[in-house]
Amino acid sequence: MAARASVSKVQSHRKLPILLFDVMDTLVRDPFYQDIPAFFRMPMKELLETKHPTAWVEFEKGLINETELTKKFFKDGRHFDLEGLKDCMRKGYYYIDGIEPLLHNLKQNSYEMHAFTNYPTWYLMIEEKLRLSDYLSWTFCSCTIGKRKPEADSYQEVLHHLGVEPSSCVFIDDRIANVEAARNAGMVGIHFKNAVSLRERLSSMGINTSCETNRTTGDDESIGSH
Numbered sequence: 001m002a003a004r005a006s007v008s009k010v011q012s013h014r015k016l017p018i019l020l021f022d023v024m025d026t027l028v029r030d031p032f033y034q035d036i037p038a039f040f041r042m043p044m045k046e047l048l049e050t051k052h053p054t055a056w057v058e059f060e061k062g063l064i065n066e067t068e069l070t071k072k073f074f075k076d077g078r079h080f081d082l083e084g085l086k087d088c089m090r091k092g093y094y095y096i097d098g099i100e101p102l103l104h105n106l107k108q109n110s111y112e113m114h115a116f117t118n119y120p121t122w123y124l125m126i127e128e129k130l131r132l133s134d135y136l137s138w139t140f141c142s143c144t145i146g147k148r149k150p151e152a153d154s155y156q157e158v159l160h161h162l163g164v165e166p167s168s169c170v171f172i173d174d175r176i177a178n179v180e181a182a183r184n185a186g187m188v189g190i191h192f193k194n195a196v197s198l199r200e201r202l203s204s205m206g207i208n209t210s211c212e213t214n215r216t217t218g219d220d221e222s223i224g225s226h
């Protein structure tokens, strides 16, 4: 009984809604579309025709590791410079314009925030470069939960883990299929276009995106240093 009372006390103090963020092309630029074809010196069409059809998705789901990915990245099993590819990815990761100050303000306003992303273990390279964990938790990464958006069970896994009503979750993603799947799961889905419109949309929902500290002190130096 005492345990139950303390759980409900904790939950009653939990700030809602919980914000769930897609990462690639929502918070962080995805280097895949421009940098990777350039790295392999082939147009995207040729890259897509020569790549293994499922290897990347298997890597994102944690079904294969980096060594196995290297062996089957290309359909014909050709060798390539994995470290070079990873360096190219690292260089191409940076915050989408306006996102870091927005995350900073949301964090200052005590919102609970999680990544809900399709990505392999290379999310650690993003973390190393951009320190996304200053703002949110890498709680729902496809390589650790073994499920990818827009599969319905990935959203159920998130809801089960968080233990809140779907309507208490705001999900933000640049891919409309992922947003629609979130809405089907009962979450509030926001289709990400850019940081300005996201800030407006969150504010219109009553989510505080302003930074009171910065307003009074004018001190904004800690943001955008990554």
Ligand SMILES: Nc1c(NC[C@H](O)[C@H](O)[C@H](O)COP(=O)(O)O)[nH]c(=O)[nH]c1=O
Pocket (backbone or CB within 6 Å): 022, 023, 024, 025, 030, 032, 051, 056, 060, 116, 117, 118, 119, 149, 175, 178
């Ligand atoms: N096929 C490869 C990709 N594709 C890009 C992925 O779609 C994307 O990085 C990822 O699935 C994130 O999706 P979401 O933002 O969670 O919807 N990227 C690579 O780096 N390499 C590939 O072979």
Ligand SMILES: [Mg+2]
Pocket (backbone or CB within 6 Å): 022, 023, 024, 025, 026, 173, 174, 175
């Ligand atoms: Mg995305």
